[in-house]
Each structure stands twice: as C-alpha cells, then as structure tokens.
Amino acid sequence: MKKILFVTSEAHPLIKTGGLADVSGSLPKALAELSQDVRLIMPNYQTLNLYGEIHTLFSLRVDNRQINILETRLPDSNIPVWLVDCPEFYNYPGNPYTDESGNPWPNNAERFALFCRIAVICAMDKIGQNWRPDIVHCNDWQSGLVPALLSLEKDRPATVFTVHNLAYQGLFSASRMVTLNIPGQLWNPEGLEFHNMLSFIKGGLAFADCITTVSPTYAQEIQTPAFGYGLEGLLRHRKDALVGIINGIDIQQWNPEIDGTITQRYSADSIHNKVHNKTELQRRVGLPVNENIPMFGLISRLVEQKGIDMVLNCLPEMLAMPMQLVLLGSGDKAVEQRLQALAQAYPDKIAVTLGYNESLAHLIEAGADMFLMPSRFEPCGLNQMYSQRYGTIPIVRKTGGLADTVVDTSMETLANGTASGIVFNDANSGTLLEAIKRALLLYYSPEHWRNMQINAMSKDFSWRRSAQEYLQLYEKLRH
Ligand code: ADP
Numbered sequence: 069m070k071k072i073l074f075v076t077s078e079a080h081p082l083i084k085t086g087g088l089a090d091v092s093g094s095l096p097k098a099l100a101e102l103s104q105d106v107r108l109i110m111p112n113y114q115t116l117n118l119y120g121e122i123h124t125l126f127s128l129r130v131d132n133r134q135i136n137i138l139e140t141r142l143p144d145s146n147i148p149v150w151l152v153d154c155p156e157f158y159n160y161p162g163n164p165y166t167d168e169s170g171n172p173w174p175n176n177a178e179r180f181a182l183f184c185r186i187a188v189i190c191a192m193d194k195i196g197q198n199w200r201p202d203i204v205h206c207n208d209w210q211s212g213l214v215p216a217l218l219s220l221e222k223d224r225p226a227t228v229f230t231v232h233n234l235a236y237q238g239l240f241s242a243s244r245m246v247t248l249n250i251p252g253q254l255w256n257p258e259g260l261e262f263h264n265m266l267s268f269i270k271g272g273l274a275f276a277d278c279i280t281t282v283s284p285t286y287a288q289e290i291q292t293p294a295f296g297y298g299l300e301g302l303l304r305h306r307k308d309a310l311v312g313i314i315n316g317i318d319i320q321q322w323n324p325e326i327d328g329t330i331t332q333r334y335s336a337d338s339i340h341n342k343v344h345n346k347t348e349l350q351r352r353v354g355l356p357v358n359e360n361i362p363m364f365g366l367i368s369r370l371v372e373q374k375g376i377d378m379v380l381n382c383l384p385e386m387l388a389m390p391m392q393l394v395l396l397g398s399g400d401k402a403v404e405q406r407l408q409a410l411a412q413a414y415p416d417k418i419a420v421t422l423g424y425n426e427s428l429a430h431l432i433e434a435g436a437d438m439f440l441m442p443s444r445f446e447p448c449g450l451n452q453m454y455s456q457r458y459g460t461i462p463i464v465r466k467t468g469g470l471a472d473t474v475v476d477t478s479m480e481t482l483a484n485g486t487a488s489g490i491v492f493n494d495a496n497s498g499t500l501l502e503a504i505k506r507a508l509l510l511y512y513s514p515e516h517w518r519n520m521q522i523n524a525m526s527k528d529f530s531w532r533r534s535a536q537e538y539l540q541l542y543e544k545l546r547h
Contacts, residue, residue: 070542072099072106073201074114075082075187077164077180077210079108081143082116085163087448088208088232091282091315097145098316098535107199109187111158112138112151119143126195127148131249135186137195152186165210177240180268181248184213191218191225206276209238209269216254216271221428226545228538229272231281234290234297235446238268263299272300277545279310280538282448283469287312296444313538314472315448316531321452322433324525329430336525339518340461342434345540352428353419355392362511363392364504365436365460367429367451368475370399370407375442375465380406381497382504386419389508394436396421431456438507442492442500446470452489456524461510461517462489463503473529477510477520482538488524 078084080093096106122140129135136153152158157179166172191214191293193200205228206214215227245255254260260270273279278440281287289295291304303310320326324342325335343359349356376397377545380400386393395407395418404422411420421428432438439455441464448469452462456474464470475481476491492503492511510516 069205069537070104070541071199071201072096072104072203072205073187073191074106074108075184075204075206075211075214076108076110077183077208079110079142081147082149083164085165086105086233087282087315087450090450091230091232091319092207093142094316094318094531095118095538096142096147098531099539100145100147101532102535102539106149107150107201108142109150109152111164111183111443112153112360113164114159114161114200115164116151125197128189128195130182130185130189133182135182137186137190138148148155148417150190151337151480152183154182156180162433176238177244177248177266177268180210180238181213181244181250184211184217184271187211187214188217188221192221203228203545205230205538206272208232208269209236209272212238212268212271213250213260214271215276216260216274217251219275220251220253226278226542227276228280228541228545229276231269231272231279231290231447234269234281234295234299234517236269237262237297237299240266240268242266251501269299270302273299273306277309278541279303279308280531280541281312282315283316283446283472284312285471286445286447286468289468291444311541312472313541314469315450316534317450317453317457317529319457319530322430322457324434324458327430327434330425330434331431334434334459336459336522339521339525342459345431345434345482346436348410349394349431350392352395352431353421354415355394355419356416358392361390361392362438362508363394364438364440364463365432365455366393366395366397366440367432368399368441370397370398370403373444373446375444375495375500376403378398378442378495378497378500379440380410382501383418385501386504387414389416391508393418394421394432395419396423396425400424433460436460437511438442438490440504441465441470442495443470444495449473453529456488456527457529459521459525461507461520461524463500463507464491465495466487466491466493467495473527475523477506477516482516482519485519485523486523487520488527489520 334341474489477487481487
C-alpha cells in the first residue's frame, strides 16, 4: 500500500473550473478503491462547496502568518482533504484563480507559493500526523514549486507532476524569487528560470521524479514546438521520465443503462432503443422528427482549440445532404452569433443551444448518431469517451487523447473488432468533410455501423483502469 499526498488547486465537487477538478475528484477515489492511502491537499477557498464535518488539524506560523490546516472528507468517500486556511490569501469570492472580470488575482504568486510551502511541510510529516507520504502527486503550475522545494530536502518522498494543460504555466517576474523567499539555488535555466521569468510549472517539469500528462499522444506532442510553448526542449530532455496516462470518465454518471436524464435507457444488447432518445432530442430542440436522418451532435466550449470554425466551413456541403446537426456550447461571441444565424436560416437541419446544459448534453450523447470533435489540440478530452459509451460514433482529429481513445474504422479494424469511430489527420475543413462523408457511408451500412457501436460501447474508460496505471508508476518510484 502506498501513501499518496495529492496536491491540487481544485477538486470536484468542492470546487471546479476545469478538467483538473474532475481528475482530482475521481483519481484519489479510484486509488483508494485499489487499497491505497490517499489524502488531498488544497487551498481553503471561500467558495468551496463543503459537505459534512470539518475540523482544525494543525496550526502553524509561516512568514509571520497564522495558517490552519483544516480537515474534511472528499464527498462520498473516506478520503481526507486537508485545506490550507489563510484568509488573507484564499478567502476571496468566485474563481480560485481570477476575479470576476477574468483577471488573475494580483497575488497569485504569493497565494500558490504559500500553498506549495505548506504542502511541502505536510509531505515532510511536520504537522504532527505521523503520516509520511511515499508519493507526492502534484498537478499543474499551482503546485509546481512542490517538487522543486522537496528536491532540497533529505529523505524526501518521491514526486510526480501531472500536466493537465501546458498552456498555463504560472509565469511571474524574476523579482518574486526574493519576495517569495524561494531558495536561490533553484534559480537557474535548469531550474525555475524561464527567459528571465519565474516559472512555477518548471518546478514540476524540472524537479519531479516523474512527469505525466493526460494522454500518451499529448506526451509526445508537447515535446514539439507546435505544442510545447517553449518548454519542448526541457520535456525532450526529460522524456525518459515523461509518460501519458489517459483520464478516466465517471462511468456511473455517463452510462446509458442507468442514465436518469435520457428518455430511454439502453445497452449494447438493446441498442435499438437508442433511437427513442434521437426522436425526443429532435422534439426538444425543434428539429423535424425523423428516425432515419443521420444526426450529428456537438458539445463544446466554442473556442479555437475545438476546431468549430472547421465545422462551420463544412456546413455548406453538409447542408446539401440529408442530415441534422444539434449543437450545444458557449464561448466566442462571434461564433455564437454565426451559429445562431445558421440555425435560423436552416431550422430543419441545425439546432443550436447556447449556454451550459448538463441534461441536454446527456440527451445529445444518447440521441445523436455521430459526434463531431475536430480539435486542433486535445490533452485528453472527455466527450469522445462519453460518445463511445453511448454508441454515438465520434469523428475526431488525430491529436492528443482523441488519437489514443478512438480507433479509426477500416476494413482491418472492422474485421478485428476494434473500429469505434472516424479519425482524420489534418486540421482543415477539407479533411474533416472527407471524414464526415466516410462516416455517412458507414451509417448507411447498418451492419458495419452496429459493429462500430458495439465495439465503442464495450470499451473500458473507467478511472479504475487509469488508477492502475498511476499505481504502477508509483511503484516504480523509490525514495
Ligand atoms: P474541455 O475540458 O477542453 O472543455 P473536454 O471534452 O475534456 O473539453 O470536457 C468538456 C466537458 O464539459 C465535457 O464533460 C462536456 O460535456 C462538457 N461541456 C462543455 N460544454 C458544455 C455545455 N455547453 N453544456 C454542457 N456540458 C458542456
């Protein structure tokens, strides 16, 4: 059994801004189910959704500030969550990282440096708990200083650093090294220095015993200039310590056999029932009810990363064919307006819902025949996994987690029972359109289509499988 301290800046359902919260809410539970002793540490934000009992575990003074370490549990589990309580730094309204206008809190360097220092104190068993982790598992830049500071300790635990999004690096002016009281020996180009800036993420990338990212393909991609944001050299240098492990999904919440938000539940054995969700979806979004017309679903943040512009460019040709598109998303205002105009111009073919709508997302996954996900980059991605569980064939670009979780359909993959979607290479609308046409041909070949659906629905996207991979990794690390 390993003792694991999971260091994170957000965890669902306590607080969530993105995918990191899903991982932090799920992976520790999956590790605990594999009999591991896991504890979380995170800041005590004002806006945490706290459930159940909470008490003070330990109090200490750091930089003349009173810090309390509070203890609660991750909801629906016995996993202890240690909350670093320092009202001056964390007792703010709203988002953990930004103010209401989306600007980073001006003292983010101080806030997360303190968080890292406290995590190190806990990791070195200096809070009277007689609990010393074997592994300190850090996530994204907010915990980046932890591996760096621990590297200076004798007899330290092993460190893992997971990159969920390399685009966010925690870059601050070099002068912060002094004000944050960071030991000078960490300041060099092989350490925390990045083009004369202080880089929190480099603390993880340069000093952790092992680096992981959320898919094997993204682990390769971030070693190249196109995806590396200037860190590709360091990542190439550390390639022997860098692995990709695909995130799991919540297989209870996203399960067509028990999903309470859809119209008709179904499994691979009763896949003929899926169509009732399609007709209900058509009714719900105001499209003509027709069981036989191929229906594309799309649920996404409307940002450049997700390739929505490529879909828009394909629409003139798509609209010439029998098809429907049901789109749910929010983001870029110009894209939102274009989509709304299209939905008004083609009310029989395109339905657009702007905003965030969890239950509609479930019905789209259950009702659509195909799911469009032409991302330019995708560290892991969730919707392509949800789609496969619902027998909705994903059409994805060959990048990051999409490349690792969807098997393209060919004569060979149909024959060997692995075909589960349509995968295309280049990020342009011409190749996307070819992929869409290929999907339509298969759609009109019901036997092949049924095989693809069944292959897709029988895949294991559980957190248990991912947690086993993390565990194997932890076991290789010795300290
Ligand atoms: P990313 O984290 O880059 O946005 P993912 O595919 O990894 O992309 O995860 C997106 C998650 O957010 C999925 O669970 C998806 O269903 C959900 N989602 C995105 N937009 C919406 C929306 N408008 N309404 C409901 N769910 C949405």
